[in-house]
Structure formats: structure tokens, C-alpha cells
Amino acid sequence: MADNILELKNVNKTYNNSVFGIEDFNLEIPRGAFVTLLGPSGCGKTTLLRMIGGFEIPTSGMILLNGSDIGALPPNKRPINTVFQKYALFPNMNIYDNIAFGLKLKKLPKNEIDEKVKRVLSVVDLEGFEKRKIDTLSGGQQQRVAIARAIVNEPEILLLDEPLGALDYKMRQEMQLELKRMHEELGITFIYVTHDQEEALTMSDMIVVMDDGLIMQCGTPEEIYNHPENAYVADFIGESNIFNGFMTGEHEVTFCGTAFECHADFPVGTKIDAVVRPEDILVVDRGYGNLNGQVESCTFKGSHYETVVTSGKFEFILWTLKSYQKSSEIGLLISKDVIHVMAYDMDKNHYECVINDSFEVVFEDITFRPDITKLFPGTKLSGGVLVGRDGKKLNVAGKKCDVSFDSSDADLSDNPEEGIVSGIIASIIYKGDHYSYTVRSENDWDYYVNDDWLWNIGDRVSVIVPEEKLEYKVL
Secondary structure (H helix, E strand, O other): OOOEEEEEEEEEEEEOOOEEEEEEEEEEEEOOOEEEEEOOOOOOHHHHHHHHHOOOOOOEEEEEEOOEEOOOOOHHHOOEEEEOOOOOOOOOOEHHHHHHHHHHHOOOOHHHHHHHHHHHHHHOOOOOOOOOEHHHOOHHHHHHHHHHHHHOOOOOEEEEEOOOOOOOHHHHHHHHHHHHHHHHHHOOEEEEEEOOHHHHHHHOOEEEEEEOOEEEEEEOHHHHHHOOOOHHHHHHOOOOEEEEEEEEEOOEEEEOOEEEEOOOOOOOOOEEEEEEOHHHOEEEOOOOOOEEEEEEEEEEOOOOEEEEEEEOOEEEEEEEOOOOOOOOEEEEEOOHHHOEEEEOOOOEEEEEEEEOOOOOEEEOOEEEOOOHHHHOOOOEEEOOEEEOOOOOEOOOOOOEEEEEEEHHHOEEEOOOOOOOEEEEEEEEEEOOOOEEEEEEEOOOOEEEEEEOOOOOOOOEEEEEOOHHHOEEEEO
16 A cells, blocks of 8 residues: 555535535545646635645544644644745745745754755755845746745645746746656655646646546546546546447447447446547548548647547547648548547436425425326325325325436526526536536536537526426335
């Protein structure tokens, strides 16, 4: 077993006693690793970092450092330092005094302070800059000073909260390599927060992909990119072609109306998501691939052309080394080695409801009105009373009932009164011929809907489900 410097066990952080910032979070961080918390804005990664640093206290759960719970310790009692996106340097001090500030508070001898400051200046490649003022430095140099100030205290863990966010693209690329070099030289544990996939893939030993306070997947950069566990990760990390499909044989999957060999061994009939990266699709002569297609656009991206191809109603994105004319007829070759198959996890909406005195099924603020006699076979309604086969009254109020519907049987509307529930679009994943949406209600429940039309994140919509598509089951 790896030597873990940090363990988070069932960590929760709630606000107003109900809204989860972090939910049932479990993570082990190996000693000396470069770990990146990756996800969109609002997914909880900075909240998690602040709890590790001691700036916020978990609502429940434990944060163990070297086996001891530090959840209630203040920041200054933890062997952990933080580098923030806004470097928080002291403008009235030169570089030396900024770096030495914490050491002076500890009242270390001057010769020891000089030695430590000199060493970290070497690590961040700023030797000879000791007397320079902060306002004379570039953004990249200021970031190096912030890192030097953090590592001079010799922490066991260095937390970095999107420290490259204020830098231009070229400088960010340079600093990614510099941070990786510093990590290797220092040998301490780095925990890095970013929403930038390139940063995560470039620097990390381990990536933790997050969404809504939950871990979507944890693994090496290669595992995350080549073997995503769900459509969210496949869509968030890099460019992906994602298609709904199903298993049609042993090591055979069908999507886009075509059967492909694959390495997956799900049971026949299993609904799946198939992922093919743009760089893995080969262009061949028409009739020599798995599919035929027509070029819709071809855009130069520097190292490659981004080529959009339609095959029937399905759309593919390819990265090609040559340009193709619009409307060109081509073939697409997709080998079994580049098809990654995942279990489809957004197919069915299931909600546990309660039957009330009026034989209605209630969930959240939604009221369903099924035929109660179909829920309880052999019964009938007589004068507003449910009667069993023996003629006796049945009291079903309070019984639990599962209501479900397929994501493909629902539609979206901008009329909040039209559907069974309203909410905002929380996520969008394009599946080649349709969009897969997550609609989040005001009570923080998620509804999955497939729709042909493009909506935007944050749009307020209602979820429309025909009554005949709702399925009921007494629990």
C-alpha cells in the first residue's frame, strides 16, 4: 500500500444546513505526489483545498495528515502552505523580505534565514533578485516569489489554488514545466487546483476530476484521458466523440447505426456510451472504412486541422494532418483499439415518491396521478375508496413508490408551467446527434433529458414527460 500523507474520509461541507459544497468525499493522497483537483467553476475544488489548508472546517468527516485528524486545526498549526491565484505579496517589501517574512515571525537566526531564502531563490530561479521591488516583476516572476515564500517554511504539503490563472498562455505553459521541475526537486506533496485540462495532464501524477462536490474519476493522466469512467469525464477531458449505443455481441458494439469490434465485454443488449478521440479516427477512401461521411468544415489549428464530418445524422470531429475541402466524400476508419466503451449512466430517471390520501404520488413539489388500481392489481376504486379483492378497504397512504422515465422520452421547454418540473440546465454533453442534459431543480435534484435542440448552461427550462411514458412501481 502506498504511503499516504493525506486521507479524506467521508468529508462533507454543507451551507445553510442543506446545500452541499462537498459530499461524502473520500480520497487518499500519496506522499510526494503531484495531485490535481480538476473541474469546472463551482464544483467544490477550492472548497476542498481550503478545508485541507484549514481555512474552512468540514461539516462532517475527517481529514487525516500522517494518520492524525487535523480537521479542527487552524492554518498556522498545519505543516501546509498555500499559493493563491492572487499572490498576496507585500508591495512595500522587496523579494527577500517577502520570502523571509514567515521565518522572521518564527524568530529564526539571521544566518539561517539567509541560507533558506538563498536556497528557495535558487529553486524558483530568481537568484540575485533579492533587493528587487515586487512592482518591478512580471506576473511569472511574482508567482515564483509567492511559491518561494510558501516553500521556504518547508511544508509537508503545498496547496496551489489556480496560481497560473493570471498569466498569459505562453507564460502558463512555461510555468507548468517550471512547477513540475520544482516539485521533482523539492520532493514534497503538491495539491493543485485548476479548471484547465492541459495543466492537469501536463503536470500531474494523479488527477481527481470533480463535479458538484463529488469525485467523477481519480487516476493518472493516461487513465483519465484514455479510459474515462463516464461521459462527464470523457467530455470534460480533451475533445471527444461520444455516442449512445448498445452491445450487440461478444466484443461487438453498435453505435451510429454501425457494428464495431471492441475490447469491451458488457452483456449483449447493455446500453453504453462509446468514446472515440478525434486523433484516433483515420480518413480513408470512401467505401474502405467503417463509415462514409461528408466534410462539413476544416479549420486550421496550428498542429492539426479540426475537421467536422457528418455520417448520416451523426457528427464526428477529427484531427487531421491535411486539409479537406468542404463537401468532400470520405471514409472513416475506427479500429477496435481506439473505441472506449462505458456503461450508460444517464438513461433512466428514478425518483422515490410517497402515495398520499388522494392516491397521488408525490415527489419534491411534483404530483403524479397514476391509475392507482394498476399500481395495486386486483383492486378497484369505489366511492373514493380503494378496495381489495376481498372487498376490504386498503390504506395505501404513506407507501413508497418509484417513478421513472427514460431520458429519451423527455423533452425540454422554456415554459416553466408546461412540464412536470422546472430547473436550470446544469450540464450538456453532445452525443453526435443529440444533446444529453442534466436539469437541476430548485431542490437540487437532477433530471436527465435527451433533446435535439441546443440549450445553454443556466437556461431555465421545464421537463416534459408524456403520462404514458411514466413508469410506476410500488416499493
